[in-house]
Amino acid sequence: MIRITELARERVERVLGNGDLAVDATAGKGRDTLFLARAVGPAGRVIAFDIQRQALAETASLLKQNNLAHRVSLVCGGHETMAAHVDAPVAAVMFNLGYLPGGDHGIVTRPETTRRALASSLELLRPGGLITLVLYSGHPQGDQEKKAIVNYCRELDGALYSVVQVRLLNRRGAPPELLVVKKSKNQP
Amino acid sequence: MIRITELARERVERVLGNGDLAVDATAGKGRDTLFLARAVGPAGRVIAFDIQRQALAETASLLKQNNLAHRVSLVCGGHETMAAHVDAPVAAVMFNLGYLPGGDHGIVTRPETTRRALASSLELLRPGGLITLVLYSGHPQGDQEKKAIVNYCRELDGALYSVVQVRLLNRRGAPPELLVVKKSKNQP
Numbered sequence: 001m002i003r004i005t006e007l008a009r010e011r012v013e014r015v016l017g018n019g020d021l022a023v024d025a026t027a028g029k030g031r032d033t034l035f036l037a038r039a040v041g042p043a044g045r046v047i048a049f050d051i052q053r054q055a056l057a058e059t060a061s062l063l064k065q066n067n068l069a070h071r072v073s074l075v076c077g078g079h080e081t082m083a084a085h086v087d088a089p090v091a092a093v094m095f096n097l098g099y100l101p102g103g104d105h106g107i108v109t110r111p112e113t114t115r116r117a118l119a120s121s122l123e124l125l126r127p128g129g130l131i132t133l134v135l136y137s138g139h140p141q142g143d144q145e146k147k148a149i150v151n152y153c154r155e156l157d158g159a160l161y162s163v164v165q166v167r168l169l170n171r172r173g174a175p176p177e178l179l180v181v182k183k184s185k186n187q188p
Numbered sequence: 189m190i191r192i193t194e195l196a197r198e199r200v201e202r203v204l205g206n207g208d209l210a211v212d213a214t215a216g217k218g219r220d221t222l223f224l225a226r227a228v229g230p231a232g233r234v235i236a237f238d239i240q241r242q243a244l245a246e247t248a249s250l251l252k253q254n255n256l257a258h259r260v261s262l263v264c265g266g267h268e269t270m271a272a273h274v275d276a277p278v279a280a281v282m283f284n285l286g287y288l289p290g291g292d293h294g295i296v297t298r299p300e301t302t303r304r305a306l307a308s309s310l311e312l313l314r315p316g317g318l319i320t321l322v323l324y325s326g327h328p329q330g331d332q333e334k335k336a337i338v339n340y341c342r343e344l345d346g347a348l349y350s351v352v353q354v355r356l357l358n359r360r361g362a363p364p365e366l367l368v369v370k371k372s373k374n375q376p
Contacts, residue, residue, distance in 0.1 A: 002350035002370055156358045162190035163357040169367070170344045170351045179357070182190055 004176045005096065007166055008132040009035050011180050012092045015130055019043035020091035023124075025079040025117055026050065026109065029101060030059030032094045037068040040091075046072045047086055049079040052107060055100050079117035082124065089126035097145060098136040108141050111148035118152065122161070122181070131181040138174035146177065153179055160184055192364045193284065195354055196320040197223050199368050200280045203318055207231035208279035211312075213267040213305055214238065214297065217289060218247030220282045225256040228279075234260040235274055237267040240295060243288050267305035270312065277314035285333060286324040296329050299336035306340065310349070310371070319369040326362035334365065341367055348372055 009032070016022060018041030024033040027050040036046045050056050056074045063069040075085050079095070095117070097109045121131050135150075137143040153163045166178040197220070204210060206229030212221040215238040224234045238244050244262045251257040263273050267283070283305070285297045309319050323338075325331040341351045354366040 001372065002352055002368075007352070150357065154357050158358050158360065161358065164190055164195070165355045165357050167353045167355075168350065169338070169342050169353050170346050170349065172346065180190075184189065 002168065004134055004166065004168065004178045005031075008032075008094065008096075008134055008178050008180070011130060011132055012036070012094060013039055015128065016040055016044075016091055021086070021088050022046050023082065023086060023090050023093040023121070024048035025082065025093055025095045025121065026097065027055050027059040027074065028096055029055065030062040032096060033059050033072060034062050034066055034068065036092070036094065037063060037066075037071045040071065042071075044071060047075060048072055049075045049077060049082065049085075051076070051078050052100055052103060054103055078113055080113040080120065082117055082120045086124050089129070090121070090124045091126055091129045093121040093125065093129075093131045095131070095133040097134060098139060098142055105139065108139065109145065110141065111145040114145060115148060115152055118149065122156075122183070125183045127183055127187045128185040129183050133179040133181075135177045135179065136174070137177075142174075149179065153181060156181065160187065190356065192322055192354065192356065192366045193219075196220075196282060196284075196322055196366050196368070199318060199320055200224070200282060201227055203316065204228055204232075204279055209274070209276050210234050211270065211274060211278050211281040211309070212236035213270065213281055213283045213309065214285065215243050215247040215262065216284055217243065218250040220284060221247050221260060222250050222254055222256065224280070224282065225251060225254075225259045228259065230259075232259060235263060236260055237263045237265060237270065237273075239264070239266050240288055240291060242291055266301055268301040268308065270305055270308045274312050277317070278309070278312045279314055279317045281309040281313065281317075281319045283319070283321040285322060286327060286330055293327065296327060297333065298329065299333040302333060303336060303340055306337065310344075310369070313371045315371055315375045316373040317371050321367040321369075323365045323367065324362070325365075330362075337367065341369060344369065348375065
């Protein structure tokens, strides 16, 4: 079984090395944060965002269990404020949109703030770096958010960014989709 | 710049190991054949198909330059005859559809034979193995072929196969698309 979240991590793993700075734009239960904390190595650093204290508590606990809390700064705030917290070029930014699994399903990421966070990420990204976005259309605002983000990415200048869309073709229901945005190595 | 053919090779590389059997269903200029010949290691074997002698000659020459001709059997015949030439479970099958670059653009793969070759590949694949298909919609029959193959893959039983579609979102014209079909490790 191919999992979209695994495909996102595989893409990110290819660009991250020891000493890199990475961002988890949606800490959630902390699984991507933990993955990034491992991938940036002992000299690296991760900044993880979430608007829900419950999410940050779960993420902190997962990092502590894995003795990696020292590599991660947790920010209780929206990912659209990213530029205020990130002070160096970023190698990778991961978004896993929608609601917190096991949390309040009424609290979801929103097209407008997600779009702003994505625009910030594009600015903060180093040449050759990449952004992954896992999009869900199974909840009511999810489909609207997915369309907004796909349309935004479709318009990105092909000389500066490559955007790849990854979909599961034969899965029933509304399986998640993945977008991978890679910044060209040669920026003007 | 992200290249679809590179993404296909990255997926295949993850499943191939020394001693494996792999198939290049469309040898063409031999680039995937060479990639597979390296990836199956000294104990591995590759069977490559093409209906055009020019393609097989170019492939043979590329393999010889790289001292890997001994790992590859070249078959001058349609990939829909695959089952007659492949005698063991296959770890990976690669398709790169359309016409031979630099050759006669009137000689293209066809929806019906491609579909039959794909059906054969699914049978011959070992559990956990995978098939990649690079599809072009830029030439007249290409769009029809792409639709036929996408529809065929959409109907594959999700318990037996995972199908992933990979598209370049912000590339002008008719960029190629990639399908990756993975056979479940646990087949009934």
